[in-house]
Amino acid sequence: MRLIKFTFILCVAILVTSSPLVSAQDIEKLSGMRFVQLVRGGLMYDNWPADLGVSVEGTHPAYPDIGQQKGPDTWRCKECHGWDYKGKAGAYSKGRHFTGIRGIRNYANHDPKSVVKILMNDTHNLKDKLTDNDFDALAMFVSYGQIDVDIYIDRKTKKSIGDASNGGRIYLSTCIKCHGADGKEMNMGDDSSPVYVGTAANDNPWETLHIIRWGHANTPMISLVFLGLKEQLDVLAFCQALPR
Template sequence: MKHSNLIPFGCVIGLVAGSAVFAYAPPVLADGVTAAETYAIVRGGKLYDKWYTLSGGGRPKGTHKAWPKSNTKKKGATTHHCKSCHGWDYMGKDGAYGSGSYKTGIPGIGAYAGANIAKITAVLGNAIHELAGKMPEKDMGALALFVSKGQVDMRKYIDYGTKKPMGDANKGGAYYASVCSNCHGRDGKKPKDMKSFGKQMGNPWEVMHKILNGHPGEDMPAMRVVGPQMAADTMTYMMTLPK
């Protein structure tokens, strides 16, 4: 996903406007993803984070029935978040949640990257997930599109051994200053009940997911279109912010 992938359709239309040819194709943002799909993918990413903030009948009561008995550390609504079972890195037991308080032994969703939307919505409606009828169809579609086209291989951007993002702090500092600081302040301790970014970086996978998709129910922009390296650079800078 690079800027060079932006296709200047406006220019093309300008050139042909004088002739009898009239062709219009919607702008393509990156990797063949259109603007309409981008809306859906970033909404899908926020649904993956905490779907009931945005959609589908309010905060679930009780622990998810697919949550394993072996994990007694977590219970209640948090066990219904997609990320709680499948991970912020989408890798489930094979990723960052292979150990720690969210260890469940449940696999990731990588096998469904690139999959057909109907196949994914069928999984979301199955007896494990039971989202059919609970979540509006449009949101099921957005979540499915995220699963199909929104997953990023975080192993390319985060060192799993040290938890350090692999980026350029100088570039990241510029991104941070021009975008993030508007809401999060120079020190990264704003707004609301934010923990400092210095502390947040203890979970770099969560931070990466949020930079790419935004934060459920907030105006935070989804930086997905700039590409995952932007997130890694910004996170590398965030490591230097005060704890």
């Protein structure tokens, strides 16, 4: 028992002291608390107020005038930094979600402590809204959860490099339960412009990959981060083959 405990502490110590700790591809090697934090961080990046069940008032003070969004959504990390983590260099380089703010890629594989410092600055305005644990979770995601999506999703065609038939094995045994075999069980848009799994995965593959990996904030949707990245990309490829 003591040996197990010692080994666990040693592993955590190695994780904490070695830098870069892990590449995004082998996050599954993270164990215990740090893994829990990492997964929470992924959900919080999507929508931390929803994940924490808190409400935020008005538009984020750092949301630029040039942007077209307003209200609570402007507090979501993804709104300023993008689903592809590339901000103004990625999908949000133009269009309704443009802000001119850079992404979070510079901080991949950086010490989470340096990320916490950024999140606690005046720009982010989160000091009185999040706990130390929340900051650590977000920092874990920024440091070790994010990936360079352009390696896996073609920027022009938006297609995943994954293998749809292998993805089907996973989708048809998990996702099917809520979304149906054709992805159309739930309409996630509205009557005039319905959004099904096939619609979402083709229109915004970066968002779909993010939620395949981390789950969907404040809904029962599960995370597939226990699988390898290859399998997550396979699921995305399968979703892209579903009817819109």
